[in-house]
Amino acid sequence: MKQTAQELINSYVRAQGLIISQMLRKSVEAKDWLHGIEPRNVRAVMKRIIEELTLVDNQVGSLFEEVPRSTSRSSDSSQRTLGGISSLSHRYPGTRTTGCTPGTGGGAWSLHGASTGGASNMMTSHTLAISKLFSDRVDIFSDVTLDRSSIVTSLVTLSLKTLLECVRLKTFSRYGFQQVQVDLHYLQLYLWRFVSDENLIHFLLDEILGSAMNRCVDTALMEPSVVEIICERG
Secondary structure (H helix, E strand, C coil): CCCHHHHHHHHHHHHHHHHHHHHHHHHHHHHHCCCCCCCCCCCHHHHHHHHHHHHHHHHCCCCCCCCCCCCCCCCHHHCCCCCCCCCCCHCCCCCCCEECCCCCCCCCCCCCCCCCCCHHHHHHHHHHHHHHHHHHHHHHHHCCCCCHHHHHHHHHCCCCCCCCHHHHCCEEEEHHHHHHHHHHHHHHHHHHCCCHHHHHHHHHHHHHHHHHCCCCCCCCECCCCHHHHHHHHH
């Protein structure tokens, strides 16, 4: 009985993860990250992701017992602005920051492993990357237990790993990179509610932003205060 329940939960996480992963993949593919304007809003897909996760959390919560989760943000989470106080400023000490008006000066960042393939090759790479995530049962499903927090945490992890793989295959302008920074900070504001360990969220979000930074032709972090204003405005 327990094995059957475990298989059902794995299938549920996989199905829900596929919905969110496809949503993320399509949103990354549809946007021109090299020729956009300075970010003024959180992209709508990020709000959809939070809505989907909230729905799943409520569904799972009606079936499984609750493992205690934090009901308030930790001091680290409440003070941490992605791309500001995060480890990225230490990992990439030469990175510039800009406010609402783009700054001047500073050297451009070089690309590391930029893709030169066509659109079809890029789409194939995305599909293979997402397929690999779903086939990697050890990383994604082995630790899923029959409780609310574990199930939703697995889904959050799968979603962020998918986003990481998609970002690794794109090239970003300064404003494209800053849009990623804004979107990820918005996710950070809400994802902590779904997991028992905020450090997991911080690690994956930093990995995504760091990957986008490595794929950016002119890296400049947006000022943390500006990022917060955009995200609060929603």
